[in-house]
Amino acid sequence: MTKSFDPLTIDFRALEVLISVYRHNSFTRAAEDLEINQSVVSYTIEKLRGVFSDPLFAREGRSLIATARCEEAVTEAIDLVQRFSQLTAAQDFDPKESAGTITIACNYYERVLIIPRVVHAIQKQAPNLKIEIVDSSYLGHDRLLRMEADLLIGPFQKLGAAFYGRKLYDDRYVCVMDSEHPFAETTLTLDQYLPLDHIYITYGGKWKSRYMQVLEQEGHAISIAIKVPSPAGIQTLIAGTNLVATVPERLSREIGKGLRITPCPVPTPIDIQLVWTTRTLNSPMHKWVRDLIVQQCRLL
Structure with a gap:
């Protein structure tokens, strides 16, 4: 029987663990993603099971399947983490001095035409800013909602109030x-x-x-x-x-x-769009990157 835990003992790190396990469908990959020991992931999920009075994940063969309660918890956890990140975001952004990571989801077209210009401009103007490019395939909006990407570039629409968008060309x-x-x-x-x-x-x-x-x-x-x-x-x-x-x-x-x-x-x-969510809407760093992408696309 899972031991119950006081919900007030749960911190944002525990929510990040939950989100990562859900995202990767794996305790091992979640540990690698967060750069922590797998035992920490296991302990955290066990603690969350006690908080939510639910197993959260169940194994079916080699697959890790999220329960309905887990789906609900992850949705709320992503929203909480996004809002807290927005609240604590630095209000000033100096490209030359600031460090951080921007993750962009896109496909072959954007990697050939847009990304080289964007990467070169960022390296020149914000040398300490790290960039990660991930494949968006047809799941770009999901990647934004799951916090797997900060920006989505491609022939995509905003798809509802959860997203913000800007036409590039x-x-x-x-x-x-x-x-x-x-x-x-x-x-x-x-x-x-x-x-x-x-x-x-x-x-x-x-x-x-x-x-x-x-x-x-x-x-x-x-x-x-x-x-x-x-x-x-x-x-x-x-x-x-x-x-x-x-x-x-x-x-x-x-x-x-x-x-x-x-x-x-x-x-x-074909409308090429730049799409993002509330999580990064008011972040000075992300605003700067979005404006840079727009500027670079005007040069194409």
Whole structure:
């Protein structure tokens, strides 16, 4: 039987342990994340079990499954930690002197186009500021809510009152093909475009490009020759073939060198957004980083 504990003995460190175990589904990975001994994690979770009168986590095979009570506790714990962090945040931020860590969630497009500029500018203006880049995939908003990221960059919307957002810029889709492709010198019509041998970028199968959404809504379908999880390396697939890839125009400038780039006949705008939560809303350091990202994107 779990020993009961006085709730008032629980501190923010205990809540961080709970959040980390929930986030990683592992006592071991939580200990590594927080740089503490696993025995401390085990003791803390046992103490929290007594506070909430609930097992919090249960094992199913090799998986660690959170209980409904744990889900509720983690939601409240994240909110408490966020609000306390906001309350205790330094009111002055000197880029040259301040230290801290900024975690940005994004995908391949942003890592190629935006992140290098942002990293170089931060290293120049705030040399003690550390940067961590994590994959957002289709879970970017969850990463913000779970405190796994401070900022989300990409073609994402705010998705409700829990999020704040700022538009960075517009992009559009283009077609990338070999310079000897039969349609290389043609402005493609939709009827010409659909039956081409397409490289379809699946983005892990969890996110669908805007142009594909529009095509499906209008009852059209492309002829898919190859599926790939990301745009990385598609230029080598295209070279010397009749394959065609549909990618954002700004990205095509980086990965389409030596290839033919022509407008996509599916006119679909792409809004690249910067998204964050209340946790970092009023932090001077995060405000500074957000403004820096906006400034760097204006130079693209």
